[in-house]
Amino acid sequence: MNRDHFNVLIFDLTTGKGEYAQVDGRDQVAGGSGLAALLFTRYGQPNAPWDFPGQPLIFAIGPLTGYFPLMSKTICSFKSPYHNQYTESHGGGRSAMALRLTGLDALVLIGRSPTPCFFEVSSTHFQARDGGFLWGQDVFETGKLLRRMSKGSGHRSILRIGSAGENGAAIAGINVDTLRHFGRLGGGAAMGVKNLKAIIIHGDAILPLPNGNHYAKLFSKVHSQVTASGMMKKYHDLGTPANLKTLNDIQSLPWRNLQATADEAVDCISGERFADEALLRNSACSGCPVGCIHVGFVREKFMDSHRYLYRQVAYDYETIFSLGTMLGVTDRSAVLTILDLFEKAGMDAMSAGVALAWATEATEKGFISAQETLVPLTFGDSAGYRQAAVSFGAGANTFYRLLGQGTLKAAEVYGGKDFACVLGQEMAGYATGEVFFAAQALGFRHSHLDSGAYSYDQQHADKDVNAAVEFLLRDEASRVFMTSMVACLFARNVYTDALLSECLQSLGYDKLADTIPECGRDIQKMRWQTRVATGFQPDSITIPKRFREITTWKGPIDPQYLQSLQTDYGQAILAMAGA
Amino acid sequence: MKILTAPRMDRCIGCHSCSLACARLVHHRLSWDTAGIRIHSSGGLTTGFIAVHCLACAPPPCAEACPTGALVPRKGGGVVVKKKLCNHCGLCAAACPVEAIFIDQEGEPFVCLHCGLCVPSCPHDCLELAEVSSLRLPSPSNSTEPVS
Numbered sequence: 001m002n003r004d005h006f007n008v009l010i011f012d013l014t015t016g017k018g019e020y021a022q023v024d025g026r027d028q029v030a031g032g033s034g035l036a037a038l039l040f041t042r043y044g045q046p047n048a049p050w051d052f053p054g055q056p057l058i059f060a061i062g063p064l065t066g067y068f069p070l071m072s073k074t075i076c077s078f079k080s081p082y083h084n085q086y087t088e089s090h091g092g093g094r095s096a097m098a099l100r101l102t103g104l105d106a107l108v109l110i111g112r113s114p115t116p117c118f119f120e121v122s123s124t125h126f127q128a129r130d131g132g133f134l135w136g137q138d139v140f141e142t143g144k145l146l147r148r149m150s151k152g153s154g155h156r157s158i159l160r161i162g163s164a165g166e167n168g169a170a171i172a173g174i175n176v177d178t179l180r181h182f183g184r185l186g187g188g189a190a191m192g193v194k195n196l197k198a199i200i201i202h203g204d205a206i207l208p209l210p211n212g213n214h215y216a217k218l219f220s221k222v223h224s225q226v227t228a229s230g231m232m233k234k235y236h237d238l239g240t241p242a243n244l245k246t247l248n249d250i251q252s253l254p255w256r257n258l259q260a261t262a263d264e265a266v267d268c269i270s271g272e273r274f275a276d277e278a279l280l281r282n283s284a285c286s287g288c289p290v291g292c293i294h295v296g297f298v299r300e301k302f303m304d305s306h307r308y309l310y311r312q313v314a315y316d317y318e319t320i321f322s323l324g325t326m327l328g329v330t331d332r333s334a335v336l337t338i339l340d341l342f343e344k345a346g347m348d349a350m351s352a353g354v355a356l357a358w359a360t361e362a363t364e365k366g367f368i369s370a371q372e373t374l375v376p377l378t379f380g381d382s383a384g385y386r387q388a389a390v391s392f393g394a395g396a397n398t399f400y401r402l403l404g405q406g407t408l409k410a411a412e413v414y415g416g417k418d419f420a421c422v423l424g425q426e427m428a429g430y431a432t433g434e435v436f437f438a439a440q441a442l443g444f445r446h447s448h449l450d451s452g453a454y455s456y457d458q459q460h461a462d463k464d465v466n467a468a469v470e471f472l473l474r475d476e477a478s479r480v481f482m483t484s485m486v487a488c489l490f491a492r493n494v495y496t497d498a499l500l501s502e503c504l505q506s507l508g509y510d511k512l513a514d515t516i517p518e519c520g521r522d523i524q525k526m527r528w529q530t531r532v533a534t535g536f537q538p539d540s541i542t543i544p545k546r547f548r549e550i551t552t553w554k555g556p557i558d559p560q561y562l563q564s565l566q567t568d569y570g571q572a573i574l575a576m577a578g579a
Numbered sequence: 580m581k582i583l584t585a586p587r588m589d590r591c592i593g594c595h596s597c598s599l600a601c602a603r604l605v606h607h608r609l610s611w612d613t614a615g616i617r618i619h620s621s622g623g624l625t626t627g628f629i630a631v632h633c634l635a636c637a638p639p640p641c642a643e644a645c646p647t648g649a650l651v652p653r654k655g656g657g658v659v660v661k662k663k664l665c666n667h668c669g670l671c672a673a674a675c676p677v678e679a680i681f682i683d684q685e686g687e688p689f690v691c692l693h694c695g696l697c698v699p700s701c702p703h704d705c706l707e708l709a710e711v712s713s714l715r716l717p718s719p720s721n722s723t724e725p726v727s
């Protein structure tokens with residue numbers, strides 16, 4: 001609390017040795033996103049490839065982590081196997097609170113272990129342990145084994161990878177505490193290439209709190225805001241799956257590889273239907289009373305005479321989009337079953353679904369066949385997708401291994417680039433219009449959470465390029481400050497600058513409290529500079545033809561408007577980064 | 580006298596709001612451990628959560644084990660901690676049948692005081708500060724269910 005420096009543990013997996021470092025820069029980079037970028041500039045090698053052993057895998061939290069509700073995310077940053085550039089992925093679960101309770105602000109893992117291992121860290125110890133017996137185990141089995149081997153149930157966080165990460169798939173994620181992920185842009189492979197199967201973070205520190213009752217009062221004010229006001233209702237009620245119907249109604253929900261933007265079959269897999277018929281319970285990240293995690297269940301008959309097993313699968317909007325509407329699968333149980341298979345393999349279920357959607361259309365159009373996909377793929381055929389998910393997750397043949405490097409990589413070889421739904425990485429489920437397409441294609445994380453572009457689209461029928469670009473940059477700067485705290489972005493309406501300032505002040509971060517907008521812009525700039533140094537070139541990013549062929553509530557996509565947005569936003573990013 | 584109970588743990592989402600509230604409000608710390616209630620997963624996140632907390636034994640075995648009289652039996656069950664008398668021996672924690680007492684690195688014991696400050700922080704109303712008399716019936720329960 002109230003430290004002007006960061007406590008960082010740098011552990012070298014090659015030698016099995018680590019050291020604590022004090023890193024200056026609290027008032028400049030705050031923590032989280034800012035700290036991760038700072039640490040990459042210090043320990044990363046911008047020009048070496050992502051799988052160079054020296055590249056760091058960084059986990060960073062911020063000044064408010066654990067001290068206030070919903071300050072519950074960890075920033076994971078690395079050089080991405082997806083595009084060989086610097087990136088971030090955000091995850092929750094217990095990772096952020098656990099890291100806080102190690103007394104560290106960041107963990108930096110460098111090097112490559114000579115043999116498979118897992119890494120354990122607490123407030124007093126750290127060590128790499130032999131993990132040969134874990135290699136090849138799926139994500140769930142790995143979790144079970146590690147829970148048995150290490151003490152502290154409920155007071156630790158277990159990060160692990162599955163076969164996808166072990167095999168170097170560029171869409172492999174890192175599973176966090178079973179229900180959460182550092183999902184996107186290949187963190188799982190960045191971990192796997194280090195021979196690192198899992199990380200256990202023991203949160204056993206006991207940290208002091210500010211004197212007086214101001215802090216406790218402020219905490220309870222924030223707590224009641226997030227629990228009582230109804231402000232967060234949409235996240236814990238139906239959760240993000242409420243978007244399915246909303247987006248379908250405004251012709252913005254991608255169906256069958258974005259061949260359509262609305263379909264009346266949405267009623268079968270709407271947020272309401274999932275909540276009414278598949279929702280088992282909710283769960284929460286540590287320190288978050290909202291509990292937005294929706295855990296669904298599937299019952300599976302595995303033998304005659306009514307022998308069943310059941311699975312619990314955490315679902316959200318994005319995975320229902322990628323494995324449901326995008327594949328034309330409208331059976332709720334089937335969506336959850338396919339999702340469960342990708343979870344097991346530790347593959348980003350968003351990218352995996354979008355990739356399979358491309359493979360299905362490529363099959364329809366004759367670019368590929370069952371020779372590549374091992375099982376015929378047809379939109380809506382969930383049995384086929386179940387088999388495909390197993391082969392894809394395991395990297396069963398050349399085709400699936402290539403697809404695991406990204407849809408466009410496969411399309412380059414097999415053809416079908418025009419209908420690859422890729423915007424920097426496989427698209428997020430918002431076919432809201434030109435602004436979102438340009439924003440995801442160029443955005444820092446290629447995520448729908450980089451900026452509020454999808455809502456901008458929904459509010460603006462005009463085609464004012466300058467206004468849109470200006471909005472994207474401004475919105476990103478405020479979000480990057482949030483992700484430097486590190487807040488869950490679902491809390492962005494609660495944590496106004498004024499409230500963030502109060503929170504920072506209560507913990508003694510006076511300088512940060514007074515400079516939020518400037519600091520946000522500085523971190524935004526530094527983060528992009530880090531990215532540009534690793535090869536970001538907006539001109540080299542293409543937006544496939546499919547995105548210009550669709551119709552949203554605004555009418556057909558305007559290719560010229562999209563092009564201008566892409567050009568101007570790309571230039572604006574480079575100008576902002578001073579490149 | 581009232582005691583802390585966790586009658587609706589089947590609703591628990593594992594948010595730790597309760598234990599963090601106890602650590603913050605009673606013990607003035609940020610910690611998962613220095614709290615009268617601690618939330619553990621009952622074998623992985625897919626099988627729900629359990630709350631470890633003092634069950635308010637009467638008489639309390641922890642107090643009986645304490646060699647210095649630092650734990651005083653509390654009216655209604657459980658104990659009151661006299662910090663100044665504690666010699667940090669840890670015998671109380673060993674004597675508690677439900678592992679309700681956490682001992683920190685200096686040997687200081689942390690146990691629930693049955694103050695109820697954590698109760699309102701639970702978003703799913705899992706916890707309750709309940710009147711002991713309503714919980715501990717003097718004789719085996721008479722069914723109060725109407726016969727239909």
Ligand code: SF4
Nearest residue numbers: 633634636639641675
């Ligand atoms: S601390 Fe344990 S032994 Fe002591 S009263 Fe509570 S439950 Fe009983």
Ligand code: SF4
Nearest residue numbers: 645665666668669671
């Ligand atoms: S640790 Fe303190 S309270 Fe516990 S038994 Fe020893 S002296 Fe008594």
Ligand code: SF4
Nearest residue numbers: 601615691692695697
């Ligand atoms: S009742 Fe009081 S002492 Fe017991 S766990 Fe709750 S806040 Fe802590």
Ligand code: SF4
Nearest residue numbers: 591592594595597701
């Ligand atoms: S506050 Fe309630 S829901 Fe959250 S961990 Fe405690 S008992 Fe469970």
